Amino acid sequence: MTVTDRAFALELDANDPLARFRDQFVIADPNICYLDGNSLGRLPKKTIEVVNDFLIKEWGAQAVEGWSHWIDEAQRTGDLIGRATLGAAEGQVLACDTTSVNFFQLVGAALAARPGRKTIITDAANFPTDRYILQGLAERFGLNLITIDNESAGGAEYERITPEILQPYLSDDVAFVTFEVIQYRSGARTDIKAITDLARSYGALTIWDASHAVGAIEMDFDANGVDLAVGCTYKYGNSGPGAPAWFYVNKSVQSLLQVPIQGWFAQADQFEMGAIFEKSNSIRGFQIASPSIVGLRSIQCAFGMIEEASIEAIAHKSAQGTAMMIDLYDAWLADLGFTLNTSRNPSERGGHISLIHPEAKRIAVALRQFANVIPDYRAPNSIRLAIAPLPTSYVEVWDGFQRLRDLVSTRQYEKVSVEGSRVT
Ligand SMILES: Cc1ncc(COP(=O)(O)O)c(C=O)c1O
CATH class of the missing domain: 3.40.640.10 (Type I PLP-dependent aspartate aminotransferase-like (Major domain))
Structure with a gap:
């Protein structure tokens, strides 16, 4: 089995000690590959309860008295x-x-x-x-x-x-x-x-x-x-x-x-x-x-x-997830005009990788519009793709990369206009 087999990612998930955390986050649409946790992390389900409890049981019930323990x-x-x-x-x-x-x-x-x-x-x-x-x-x-x-x-x-x-x-x-x-x-x-x-x-x-x-x-x-x-x-x-x-x-x-x-x-x-x-x-x-x-x-x-x-287990998943991304880049993306802009040495990177492409901005928009993949774009020419170790599964990353490959090889991104949004 090689990295280009989807089973490769599924096996990483099966052996992932952090896999159980994914269910603890709100994942509104399971078809979306959310590879932007380096920009904004997903919402933990428990946060809804914790914040709601704070509003009702503390601010609501205690008003100014709450400051004694806040x-x-x-x-x-x-x-x-x-x-x-x-x-x-x-x-x-x-x-x-x-x-x-x-x-x-x-x-x-x-x-x-x-x-x-x-x-x-x-x-x-x-x-x-x-x-x-x-x-x-x-x-x-x-x-x-x-x-x-x-x-x-x-x-x-x-x-x-x-x-x-x-x-x-x-x-x-x-x-x-x-x-x-x-x-x-x-x-x-x-x-x-x-x-x-x-x-x-x-x-x-x-x-x-x-x-x-x-x-x-x-x-x-x-x-x-x-x-x-x-x-x-x-x-x-x-x-x-x-x-x-x-x-x-x-x-x-x-x-x-x-x-x-x-x-x-x-x-x-x-x-x-x-x-x-x-x-x-x-x-x-x-x-x-x-x-x-x-x-x-x-x-x-x-x-x-x-x-x-544990931050140790998280760091391990960051390294392994970004290594999988780099291997998928080698297999699928290097020949499609992308250049890897992140070190291959895991001690010289974190949870995201950066891919340079002359059409990066349009590709980032097209990924959202046509492929249900959320990356982000950073000027002048890079796309960032992240694995957030608690909410992201390996197969979510794998699927995102496959969709990126298909979108660029079919030149679907040429259909989008990049005007309009203040946020990239
Ligand atoms: C490295 C870095 N520093 C600072 C900031 C700004 O953060 P804030 O809006 O909380 O001031 C950001 C925001 O993304 C950032 O990525």
Whole structure:
């Protein structure tokens, strides 16, 4: 049996210790191959119950009295995210706000912690919100923003930042470097320990954006000596559109850092309502304001499932599922004008792969319109395809690839227009 036999995928499912989780998600149309869990995860059935219970039994029944037990939920939920997915001991993760706000906060804190240093480093393939926030701050504070070119030919293999690529840009003027753990477009995985250690040898902090990594791979933040990180919960975290994001501040640097938005939740004695700000010496010292309890409940539900499944088993399925995708690419897609834009080495990728095609945009739209396959398109020419280890089966991925092959070989995608949608 080879990968091009559907039985190959069915056998992987039969031996998959995580297969039982698929039934715990809402799968409204079983004919759809949902390969976009790297963008928005599916809805766990239990979340409907948990959120509904919260609305009726807590907000409805308790009204303001509820705050007595809701008040520290951002910390408790952060601990769960840290334990289930990040390899972080308690007291270092907070679930709150958006990835963008959390990134701004940590960037501001890192800058202030390295007074006199004027250089900050990122890469061209980094997610837009991170690059735009850095550009704005660089302009406002007269910083030297270095953007490593890892997009042009010869810049970096699959956009992957390595210590060799970073080294020439480092100096004792660098306050921090910031990269994605997994590149949003190509799916390249960066070696977080090697980069963090290298930056630290120049006295610089490292801020990781783990949005595309959390819930797909093991990161071992504490063991790898990570300083700072942010990420979302709505991709492989399955916590819903706009659910609160998270950030991680290693215990060893917490007392040295002060975020720029110094809100009331960070105050040591919050309800004294005192005249002068005094930062709490727990992770709450980084919290701005009232958390969204509805959002936190859906995180608790979805990350509870991840904890039960174990991030180790999840990472194994990400590696095996993406390996199957790459084998199917070799067998079916390489001759149809596609180029693989993700490493063949499982330790250099996460839960999604990226395929480049000159007609990528039209193909992505046509897959939805004609083939019941949901991928996503990222400018200028790539299609991303993911296996979300809890809700996605191997055969769902296999069927999606077969439909992709058929759609492109029959040139059906030529029938679609790409105008219209603001979201790709
Ligand atoms: C890598 C990365 N960083 C940041 C963001 C932005 O997240 P948010 O809208 O929660 O600020 C995203 C969104 O997809 C992302 O993929």
